[in-house]
Amino acid sequence: MGKLLVPLIALAVSAGVFFGYIDPTYEKVKATKAVDIQFNQALSKSRELQEIRDTLLSRFNTFSQADLDRLVKMLPDNIDNVRLILDIDGIASKYNMRTRNVQIATNTGDSADAIRIDTGATDSVVLSFSVAGSYEDFIEFLKDLESSLRIVDVLSLKFDSTKPGDLYEFGVSIRTYWLK
Secondary structure (H helix, E strand, O other), X not given: OHHHHHHHHHHHHHHHHHHHHHHHHHHHHHHHHHHHHHHHHHHHHHHHHHHHHHHHHHHHHOOOHHHHHHHHHHOOOOOOHHHHHHHHHXXXXXXXXXXXXXXXXXXXXXXXXXXXXXXXXXXXXEEEEEEEEOHHHXXXXXXXXXXXXXXXXXXXXXXXXXXXXXOEEEEEEEEEEEEO
């Protein structure tokens, strides 16, 4: 009986040590290894993203500052109503016209917006104003407005011929865009 008791006690102690200490510790080690693998994958992905960022940054640095300024003017990252009005007034002044009766309306979801595709990356503002001048000067003004860097859509044109001489009063509504 003594010969059988010692191996049974040793077996019971080893089972207790295994289930009480070794198995829980082994499970913790497996869980830690799984977390370690996730961290290594995240670190690898981070290195890939840094390489992509460095590549894009080097490509970005190849653009001249003048080109970047033109891009910002074409599609600014905010709406500067005063700058927009001054730019349009600058174009009009080349043809001896001044902008008057300026009104600004933000994107309100009117019927013209139903045609526009909303990507969520841009927003728009409608600028209405009037100018007085000859028909020929107004056509040249519209051509300059069309060829300016700022993206604008002409929404409406109105004219009134009650001015003396060959001057007309032109009402213009345009939509311009900016990045959100």
